[in-house]
Amino acid sequence: MISTLISSAEGAIICEVRFSLNLPGGQAMTGKRVVVPNRFNVELEEFTIDESSIGPDEVILKTRYTLISSGTELAIYTALDKGVYQEDSWCRYPFRPGYIAVGEVILKGERVRKFEEGELVFCYKNHASIAKLNTEKELCLKVPEGLDPKSALFARMATIAMTSLRKSDVELGDTVAVIGLGLVGNMAAQLFTLAGAEVIGVDLFRRRLEIAEECGIPHVVNASTSDVKEEIMGITSGKGVDLTVEAIGKPDLVPLTLSITKKNGEVILLGTPREDWQTNATEILLEIHRSGISLKGALEWVYPILHSERAGHSIERNTIIAMKLIAEGRLKVEPLLSHVVRPERMKSAYEGLLNRKDEFTGVVIDWTED
CATH class of the missing domain: 3.40.50.720 (NAD(P)-binding Rossmann-like Domain)
Known part of the structure; x- marks a missing residue:
């Protein structure tokens, strides 16, 4: 069990977050994730994933990095998207933001053949320290060897x-x-x-x-x-x-x-x-x-998310192409990365992207110490 204290910018203790990996006997993994409870507020909350609930096609990831999608996330943070107040909306408050992540496979189901434990996976998951992923139903791609996982995020x-x-x-x-x-x-x-x-x-x-x-x-x-x-x-x-x-x-x-x-x-x-x-x-x-x-x-x-022979264009195929272009250096992403911050600095990252656009461009959240 790893335990860490999360404090505010002023030094006040917000919460204690516990995180455990591959616990014997199917115990729960406890991590943290970002939540926007209401307008202009950002918090970290604790959540768990039960190891015993992992399906045969699923993997559990230990998140390395996530990338803020400033357009979508700031629209929710500022309530510019009025869906935050609508009962049946996908972005209703409280909202758990983020949809760009790279994580390490720490546990996999019996039928998973795409990935091995220890490999890095690009996927559409939110800002959280751990995630569970269905490898047959969700978009997930192996990060090319030698590609910086922070750079891989920009394929999204x-x-x-x-x-x-x-x-x-x-x-x-x-x-x-x-x-x-x-x-x-x-x-x-x-x-x-x-x-x-x-x-x-x-x-x-x-x-x-x-x-x-x-x-x-x-x-x-x-x-x-x-x-x-x-x-x-x-x-x-x-x-x-x-x-x-x-x-x-x-x-x-x-x-x-x-x-x-x-x-x-x-x-x-x-x-x-x-x-x-x-x-x-x-x-x-x-x-x-x-x-x-x-x-x-x-x-x-x-476009459909997953590719098929009849699909023509798909989000999965487009992502594969984008990842290849980034890995080859033809699509340049390094100049776009302006900040790498810890999860507890999420609010300052949002405020920077909102109010200091000449300084903040691409902001990556670093989960590696959690």
Whole structure:
């Protein structure tokens, strides 16, 4: 049994967390996980997994690292997603956030052949020190040997971003503008570059633009100091781009996306719109109608999670591709990792991502000492 005291930033003891591995006789493993009980609050809670309950296709993981998905998690932390107050919502308070994890197999069921004990597994699990995973029903992949497990986490964000590439009609040599260069937007810009497009990245924050350049994005526009439309028209010799990807989820940016996209081009909404926005929809629809622009949504869940021969694209296949690109160094993730923090610093991580966007980009939670 391992015991650790969790304290607040001020030094007050919050709780004692116990964690045990491979206990004889099917005893419970006790760990901790992050919970958002209500708006702007984050806590650590204790929970258990009973060893004797492990199924033949299941494994139990000792989590190494998890990655904060800032768009989704901050929307819940701030209650921007109104589902937090709805009884039947998937994100109703109290909510246990996170869906990107790498952990070590410490116990496996009798039918598990994909993994051996001691191997590292990438999966869609929340911010918790231990997890139980069904290897036949849930997405789970072995982390390639030699790949830093912290880098492997970013395959999840690349998979989200890849949906915009899959849904687009972009061809070699086309121009693409990506509005918003957070984790998902940066990954989208890199993927379109790898696909042979000439990419223009747009953001308000200087550091994000610098990171985009470090990741090989050929053009960047600072929306806080420049006229975005004017800059993009200059880069494209007045033609506009073939495709604009809105990677933030701000509905009021739709008019901008239409204004920089050429006739018969595309606009893809990659970011999830959550904010209320009142406008004259007729003007927007008229612009789409007159310009022949296609407006598309790009939510990753339009694809099946697990791959099959009939599936074509799937989240699993996209993840395998993303992991390979990261392992080969073609999809750059190191510049995106800004902070590695302990679980008890989760609130400060959320606050940094929310209020210090020029400093906080990718934040990994380190569970290795738990």
